[in-house]
Amino acid sequence: MSHLKSFIQDQRTDKPLLLMTHVVYGYPNVEQSLEVMSHLLEEGVELLEVQFPFSDPVADGPVITDACHKAISNRPQLGACLEHIKDLAERYPNSKILLMSYLNPVLNYGVERLAEDMAGIVPGIIIPDITIQNQRMLEPLQKSGVTPIWIVTPDTDNARLDGISDIAEGMLYCVSNAGVTGQQASGLENICSYLTRVRQHSELPLSVGFGISEAEHLLRLKGHADVAIVGSALLKAFNKDGLTGVEMKLNELQSAISKMSAC
């Protein structure tokens, strides 16, 4: 069983929903992005998604795209990013850190080299511009225990869900709705039937992202998903009120989850 899957299942024994928060490495600069990451881990988020910025992030909406472009002006290095992740992983052993980026920075670094550097530290990688047709490109990562996290959408038909489930490990990333990151989660009305359908095709933990920004959204996910992924909402909070904004948003989300446990 993959390390990530067992981690999520263990955590879920006494929590109704886990949080995966997202930070763009290098935004607004490397130091401050690390500060936000440390803070989130300090506050006990179970999973942290670190996005290594790419110049052309086609699956991301305006908030994350803008952050990526600003981050790139500081010329972030993937090698240094991995060192920083390693350091955080050692300091916060109770959480797991996943890497997210697009194919080009990954290929540029070298998939084999990335697999070597991530083994034992980062249990999963999210790459939104690769689908299962090209899964062989990521084989070295899989072999090193760095699970590629495959994405499913409300439009993924049953046959394709089976195809994805056949090779997926760790968890599935369920995109809430058509579109890009950071849009209103208008489709959450149908989230229940969508996740129930995905569940029929896979035993893996289900994480849900795209447009998850408020406590109310988390309530809708309860009982249907294992992990709520929050990206743009935290970034917006940071842009507005800095680290305090992140604290407040995280607090809102975490209290919503605590209340779920209580009732």
Add this chain to the structure above:
Amino acid sequence: MSDEGYFGQYGGSYIPEILFNSQQQLIESFREAMADECFLQQVKSEMQNYSGRPTPLTYCGNLTQSVGGAQIYLKREDLNHSGAHKMNNVIGQGLLAKRMGKNRVIAETGAGQHGVATALVSARLGLECTIYMGAHDIKRQYPNVFWMKQLGATVVPVTTGSATLKDALDEAIRDWCTNYDNTHYLIGTSCGCEPFPEMVAGFQSVIGEEVKEQSIAQIGRYPDRIYACVGGGSNACGIFLPFVNSGTELVGVEAGGIGDGPGEHAKRFNTEQARFGIAQGYATRFLQDDQGQLQETQSISAGLDYVGVSPILADLEQQGKVRMTSARDTEVVEAFKLLMVNEGIVAALESSHAIAGGIREAASMKATDSIVINVSGRGDKDIFNVAKALNDVAFDDFIEDYLGEAAKS
């Protein structure tokens, strides 16, 4: 082409999962349409009766004499409706969108030629139309933006990143991810995921097919060399592909910009700043830095200011079937003038790269040799940039007077 849209190691499909169904539908519809004689006739009829094809092959006696060397012929894509080869592609894809039952098209545009062509065809076919254009390009090419708006299109300025063609393309992909149900992404060049490179190159191949017939009729044989400017690569694919393995040498001319340093040009070949990469849905040679970030590009012509290149051309170049060279801004303006004063033809600055490459090499060829240069578009749209490059003071006075009059009324 091999399965799954690969051309050697280039091409393929690297898109978000959300686009999977939509892309499959497009591939299927495209294959069905291309096997349907009725659809092909419809495309041909629109190309003839709406766009004015076939476009002429024009012999340039004065230019030939002035350069000295090979006989120079121009393929006149500037005489298409809309003033550029872009019309060939939008006719094909517009009809395909209708056939697929889509009521909306979106497109990216650099110089604005593809945007205008898309807006024209959308008006004719009754399609809702949204054009993504880099804010930087809008500044350079406002006349085209004006016409797109008049034609009923929504023009969205893209301010992210370098605010040029590559960013407009990213934004179009994001729109497609969101609205694929009713929207066809009418990409303007032979780039992107399967089946776009093959589809756009296919609709553009009418250019080369015509040159085959015309060169036999006018020269008595195929030309020795063909020149085309290369941005994304659609006009080059269009004129080159029918001539691959024919004995004619195929030469692409990239934007040399203002220098060889990073960010000073848009050359994807013959530079260490470009190498294999995957972005914007496909694999090709991209200008990128040591971290794999796509680089900014520069050119006097917005239409060549692109960071990637058609996977079809990347593969042909690797196989040695297409040779790539480049021309800098200054050389391009000289070529533009030389053609204008000798033949009375105003070429687009994009196409003037091909002119520059062609006349540079024609000089050292024999008088019994002949070359064809693809004039992919006409230069009217470049009036502001050309006036600036030629330091025409009277033009500035005109603009000032115009603004003064406008302020009074």
